[in-house]
Amino acid sequence: MNVKQDERNIKADIKRAVRTEAHFGCAVCGNPIIEYHHILPYHKVLCHEIHNLIAVCPTHHYKADRGMISKEQLYGLKKKPFNSVKENIKDDFFLGSYDKLEFKVGALSFIRTPNIFVVDDFPLISITRDESNNAIMNAKFFDNRSNLVAEIQNNEWITYFNEDQVWDIQYSGGKLKVNSKERKIFLELYANPEKNYVELKSNLFYKGHFFNIQPSKLTVGIERPKEPMQIMIMKGGKFTDCGNGIVLSSFAF
Ligand SMILES: [Zn+2]
Incomplete structure (x- = not known):
């Protein structure tokens, strides 16, 4: 089994739910370019569930993979992602409305x-x-x-x-x-x-x-x-x- 390949095969509706939850940016910093991180590693859980996934940018994905952001912090960030904080709202929805952009x-x-x-x-x-x-x-x-x-x-x-x-x-x-x-x-x-x-x-x-x-x-x-x-x-x-x-x-x- 190719774990790396499977790790990427997250269904579109799951991805949509995870990025909507994060207000369309990295949960840590708001970067609109994201990856999907498994809080409990994929090789252990072998499934893609919303409660175990968080949208993060490549930099914070790297840090999360190496334990530099704890699992507790990640669960906390799922509840209160960067883009959900009012003062950060300017960076929310980076490209904005498709019709107006x-x-x-x-x-x-x-x-x-x-x-x-x-x-x-x-x-x-x-x-x-x-x-x-x-x-x-x-x-x-x-x-x-x-x-x-x-x-x-x-x-x-x-x-x-x-x-x-x-x-x-x-x-x-x-x-x-x-x-x-x-x-x-x-x-x-x-x-x-x-x-x-x-x-x-x-x-x-x-x-x-x-x-x-x-x-x-x-x-x-x-x-x-x-x-x-x-x-x-x-x-x-x-x-x-x-x-x-x-x-x-x-x-x-
Ligand atoms: Zn980030």
């Missing part, structure tokens, strides 16, 4: 547009709505050899090839930063809850190309030689109710 990619902005960044019909960054109409994040992180090394799937953090990549995922004051080792791959989101927008900066790989997204330009290239092959300057524009945001075709570069 404006997703800024440089000078372009997209509203109710699920596929934010697409290469060859493959969405690398997308936003979907959950059962409570909150916007939730999806992103695929490939390395330069086209291996899918990690992803954010409905705000859940999933890694593959653990040995190769050391990820740093930080969240505070509406800023989410996901960085691979040496920042080769990164995704940063800056939320402005008052104005209902988030802004993206990112460096992603797909099919051996890198895509560097900055506030006013998008650079596409291959890692070696380091010279970018193509730079696109973004001019302003607001798009609402589109299926796709930025769409690139690898035939073009």
Whole structure:
């Protein structure tokens, strides 16, 4: 039996209940990018039950796995997660309402547009709505050899090839930063809850190309030689109710 594999196979309705209980963030710090931690270890209980699961970010998952957060503390946090405390409410529902959210990619902005960044019909960054109409994040992180090394799937953090990549995922004051080792791959989101927008900066790989997204330009290239092959300057524009945001075709570069 592959315990590691089974550990990940938590049913969608159980995950939904656990992340709703945590008010859609890490129970310890509010980070919207979460994993599901078994308070009594999975290899002992061999089942996924709501009362034994807690939503935590990768950093606090690491600490919980190593006993740096006690089981008693975790049970306490299930009852009173970070995002349930009134003073923390500003960071609650990180991306906010799906219908209202404006997703800024440089000078372009997209509203109710699920596929934010697409290469060859493959969405690398997308936003979907959950059962409570909150916007939730999806992103695929490939390395330069086209291996899918990690992803954010409905705000859940999933890694593959653990040995190769050391990820740093930080969240505070509406800023989410996901960085691979040496920042080769990164995704940063800056939320402005008052104005209902988030802004993206990112460096992603797909099919051996890198895509560097900055506030006013998008650079596409291959890692070696380091010279970018193509730079696109973004001019302003607001798009609402589109299926796709930025769409690139690898035939073009
Ligand atoms: Zn956390």
